[in-house]
Amino acid sequence: MPEPSSAWEVDVDALVRWMRRFAELVADHREDLTALDAAIGDADHGTNMDRGMNAVVASLDQATPGASALLKRVGMTLVRTVGGASGPLYGTFFLRMATSLGDDADSVPAAVFAKALRAGLEGVVARGKAEVGDKTMVDALAPAADAVETELGRGGDLASALAAAARAADAGRDATTPMRARKGRASYLGERSVGHQDPGATSAALLIVAAATALPAGSL
Amino acid sequence: MPEPSSAWEVDVDALVRWMRRFAELVADHREDLTALDAAIGDADHGTNMDRGMNAVVASLDQATPGASALLKRVGMTLVRTVGGASGPLYGTFFLRMATSLGDDADSVPAAVFAKALRAGLEGVVARGKAEVGDKTMVDALAPAADAVETELGRGGDLASALAAAARAADAGRDATTPMRARKGRASYLGERSVGHQDPGATSAALLIVAAATALPAGSL
Amino acid sequence: MKKLINDPATVVVDALRGLAAAHPELQVDLQNKVVYRGDVPRPGKVGIISGGGSGHEPLHAGFVGIGMLDAACAGEVFTSPVPDQILEATKGVDGGAGVLHIVKNYTGDVMNFQMAAELAAADTGVEIATVVTGDDVAVEDSLHTVGRRGVGVTVLVEKIAGAAAEEGRRLAEVAGVARRASQNGRSMGVALTSGTVPAVGHPTFDLPDDRIEVGIGIHGEPGRRRVPMASAREIAELLVTPVLDDLDFTGDDGVLAFVNGMGGTPLIELYLMYGEVAALLEKAGVSVSRRIVGSYITSLDMAGCSLTLLKLDDELRQLWDAPVMTPALQWGI
Amino acid sequence: MKKLINDPATVVVDALRGLAAAHPELQVDLQNKVVYRGDVPRPGKVGIISGGGSGHEPLHAGFVGIGMLDAACAGEVFTSPVPDQILEATKGVDGGAGVLHIVKNYTGDVMNFQMAAELAAADTGVEIATVVTGDDVAVEDSLHTVGRRGVGVTVLVEKIAGAAAEEGRRLAEVAGVARRASQNGRSMGVALTSGTVPAVGHPTFDLPDDRIEVGIGIHGEPGRRRVPMASAREIAELLVTPVLDDLDFTGDDGVLAFVNGMGGTPLIELYLMYGEVAALLEKAGVSVSRRIVGSYITSLDMAGCSLTLLKLDDELRQLWDAPVMTPALQWGI
Numbered sequence A, B: 001m002p003e004p005s006s007a008w009e010v011d012v013d014a015l016v017r018w019m020r021r022f023a024e025l026v027a028d029h030r031e032d033l034t035a036l037d038a039a040i041g042d043a044d045h046g047t048n049m050d051r052g053m054n055a056v057v058a059s060l061d062q063a064t065p066g067a068s069a070l071l072k073r074v075g076m077t078l079v080r081t082v083g084g085a086s087g088p089l090y091g092t093f094f095l096r097m098a099t100s101l102g103d104d105a106d107s108v109p110a111a112v113f114a115k116a117l118r119a120g121l122e123g124v125v126a127r128g129k130a131e132v133g134d135k136t137m138v139d140a141l142a143p144a145a146d147a148v149e150t151e152l153g154r155g156g157d158l159a160s161a162l163a164a165a166a167r168a169a170d171a172g173r174d175a176t177t178p179m180r181a182r183k184g185r186a187s188y189l190g191e192r193s194v195g196h197q198d199p200g201a202t203s204a205a206l207l208i209v210a211a212a213t214a215l216p217a218g219s220l
Numbered sequence C, D: 001m002k003k004l005i006n007d008p009a010t011v012v013v014d015a016l017r018g019l020a021a022a023h024p025e026l027q028v029d030l031q032n033k034v035v036y037r038g039d040v041p042r043p044g045k046v047g048i049i050s051g052g053g054s055g056h057e058p059l060h061a062g063f064v065g066i067g068m069l070d071a072a073c074a075g076e077v078f079t080s081p082v083p084d085q086i087l088e089a090t091k092g093v094d095g096g097a098g099v100l101h102i103v104k105n106y107t108g109d110v111m112n113f114q115m116a117a118e119l120a121a122a123d124t125g126v127e128i129a130t131v132v133t134g135d136d137v138a139v140e141d142s143l144h145t146v147g148r149r150g151v152g153v154t155v156l157v158e159k160i161a162g163a164a165a166e167e168g169r170r171l172a173e174v175a176g177v178a179r180r181a182s183q184n185g186r187s188m189g190v191a192l193t194s195g196t197v198p199a200v201g202h203p204t205f206d207l208p209d210d211r212i213e214v215g216i217g218i219h220g221e222p223g224r225r226r227v228p229m230a231s232a233r234e235i236a237e238l239l240v241t242p243v244l245d246d247l248d249f250t251g252d253d254g255v256l257a258f259v260n261g262m263g264g265t266p267l268i269e270l271y272l273m274y275g276e277v278a279a280l281l282e283k284a285g286v287s288v289s290r291r292i293v294g295s296y297i298t299s300l301d302m303a304g305c306s307l308t309l310l311k312l313d314d315e316l317r318q319l320w321d322a323p324v325m326t327p328a329l330q331w332g333i
């Protein structure tokens, strides 16, 4: 049986794995994300996220001083390369996670990581002013953050917490389909946005799936 | 048996019938003419000729002082309304016919009409500098003028002369297909003009068919 | 997809390289994808910058020059520029009198310009004012929405703000007159075909041969509704009616009427549309005192057009008439 | 077919009505389909007129104004105007110093202008000179052919002749410089798609998605050959190579390089193409001293572009630079 402290911590290597996995998923789903955006937006979400995550992956080769510094660099890279709505929003997500982790440690306990996820979500909400139900990435991120806290709260480990988060994010993403968009480009369509899955919620669900599969793997 | 003098004369009414019949044929073949022009030109020959012949038909309601005056008006109307290459060429054809008929008579003998046809053809050649074989309307008009003269020369009447002319014009039109254009817009295509029937030769063949069917009818 | 491009990934930089070659009077920073006037920074003059996703050419880079923009930031196709570009442009045009950011109202554009302004404030202390354009009446405007899209009026605001800055007015005044222009403008657009984003390779939406999209924006977003293909006269009504319903454009000062092509529509059709629009405005008692017809804010190769009306007053008219010398708009110089 | 029109039969007049509404500084005779400068005839100035089929907008009516054309005659779509229109325009602009006819080399255009000149000579005695442009290197030029098509250089000739006339030069001089400009210009065009003639309702030719037509004119004529779709760089070579093969454009005086859009191609692609062309010209040792990029001589909604090079000398350059104020070209005023 693994030591609890190890099973419950997220280290720099784990974060690197997370980013690589997310980049792979984004590349695999690039056309799908763009097609979703074509239906209710401007057909660039897959291209945007793929450009950004390629830049992130390229930056991972640099020395990684610690968890917080790494996430800060991810956030800055996304802000610098993505553009559009998702650039500032994903960028802010990681920048706020970095701030939340605070002084650099090589690895952080699951509870600290959960708090950082919550801070990231709050950053997205602060920047974008979207609430759950507005048909945005918040519809995937918010239930994910909730699920992590709930699962950790009832004694689950990081792996099970993130697995629950991935299920919650997927459900949140699916729930965007019947919604009428109230934020972002899709909101211009009014009623016509109903019946389409939100591209940003879709990429956000990939982010959480990436966390569930990549983060715990090496720490177990 | 009809009086030779009547069977051999073309009067104003006959010319009016000719123009109406030509206008009908052009209207019926408008799309075909334009399609032929689309292949080796600029897709307007049917539209051009139809616009012109509609104007000619409208002008036929005016009093018709005589054969020469009528053909002059037809020529002027075509020059004024057709534009492009076919406007000046068809216009010149009728203007030269009118000049050839000279002082206005109510009706003209077949031989005089044949001379007028020849003059019309010469006008087209003078204006457009095309020779037989250049893949233009001349390829239909020239054999038609030849056939009329030949048939009248061996004692045929106007009806048989024009019937021969129509066959000759049709053959001349068909002969344009394998030609490489040396005049007009089709010449820009070089080798690529080969294998397409010339639109102007096609409308010119309709003009001669119209003559064959409409001119003799009332005079017999 | 058939486009005159090399590679979807390099479209923006390749086009900027061409712009630089075609307009040696401009400075083009290919690294940052920023296009500057040749003589920036101009000491004492308010700097005017704008930017946005590419695919709307000549907007914005085609409006860089005397009497209009000092710099334009080019994002990827339909993707707003990133804060670094905007920060760079802001610093580049700062002549000590502050910088105006003209931003089209899209979530991405607004957030990226906002982040850039935050960075600039922290970094350089340059004074920044921001005017957000939002003139598209196809979009519901209420407290619960993100507000209207910035479309055609952006061109007019850039011209008017540029003229005000050129006159030596202060930042607050320039921003004030830009804001008034923005608030006095209303637009409505229609698409006959969808554009094709280079990185996607096929049209953003399918539009059957007998249907048009009414209420489209400039990013290939589907419009508000799909109606049967109609005559230019009827389409002009689809544009004029909602614009006039939204703001009272009657009055002695008249309006500026702007018929804009979406990129794939030739000028013969735009002039034809202008004729229909002018007839409808006359019928509605709206007097037109300035006119502009052409493809100035486009959506890649989309076929279609938009109408923008700007309610003028003496000051706006005089600023519109002031000399301008840019790749896409030139007069008086 | 989807176009912003009312009826294929009234496209030309409807568009002219729009042009008249958009440009009150011009006089538009809708009956004769002639567009005049507001101040014709100008006593003592050589009158410059041109004309041709419609569908090439802004050519020619968009070039009517100070420093360019005095009048433009609009034919039906792709159909040269008729002699009456040209005669009317000739009389309308005759200020006693003679009139220059600028005619693109097409059988129909040449014949209709010729008939008009014959009528004018008989009717009014006005002195007429004619310059026929023929710059398209896609077309074989030999004694046995009708000569080259007039395409892009026509825009440049109209500008240069207009400037010479504005300076007060005499008819023979204006015609002389126009002829020199015409002879110094070469063009080559490429189509990505066919245009659609309104009266026809479907594209003039079918072009599969992976093929382009090289050596097209401006009337939707098929080109000289069909080649696989290629990158902008390769397409630029298809345009530059035959142009440079036909005339020596090296030399210290430099050239005017003109990248023109065919009507359906957006500006972002034209600038991108200009960048590729400029790089090739530099490699070939051709120095560019003037540049123009935009859709100035179009073929309805055809996607594609053409390249025109004009070998300059001091006089041609100075006339090109001279002030111009028309709907489509404006500078120096």
Ligand SMILES: Nc1ncnc2c1ncn2[C@@H]1O[C@H](COP(=O)(O)OP(=O)(O)O)[C@@H](O)[C@H]1O
Pocket: A037, A041, A042, A044, A045, A048, A049, A083, A084, A085, A086, A087, A089, A124, A127, A128, A129, A130, A135, A136, A137, A138, A183, A184, A185, A198, A199, A200, A201, C078, C079, C080, C107, C108, C109
């Ligand atoms: N205000 C907002 N808050 C949260 N997410 C948003 C907001 N606006 C847009 N988004 C998200 O961004 C996604 C679109 O991203 P993207 O296509 O990259 O940017 P853009 O809309 O600028 O083209 C949307 O699907 C949505 O999930």
Ligand SMILES: Nc1ncnc2c1ncn2[C@@H]1O[C@H](COP(=O)(O)OP(=O)(O)O)[C@@H](O)[C@H]1O
Pocket: B037, B041, B042, B044, B045, B048, B049, B083, B084, B085, B086, B087, B089, B124, B127, B128, B129, B130, B135, B136, B137, B138, B183, B184, B185, B198, B199, B200, B201, D078, D079, D080, D107, D108, D109
């Ligand atoms: N020089 C010429 N001589 C005789 N006929 C000609 C000449 N040039 C063109 N044509 C005829 O004109 C026809 C095209 O007419 P049309 O399409 O109406 O004019 P355009 O070529 O100006 O569009 C051609 O098919 C050809 O028969």
Ligand SMILES: [Mg+2]
Pocket: A037, A041, A042, A043, A044, A045, A084, A185
């Ligand atoms: Mg998008």
Ligand SMILES: [Mg+2]
Pocket: B037, B041, B042, B043, B044, B045, B084, B185
């Ligand atoms: Mg034709």
Ligand SMILES: [Mg+2]
Pocket: A042, A044, A084, A085, C053, C077, C078, C079, C080, C108
């Ligand atoms: Mg976008």
Ligand SMILES: [Mg+2]
Pocket: B042, B044, B084, B085, D053, D077, D078, D079, D080, D108
């Ligand atoms: Mg024609």
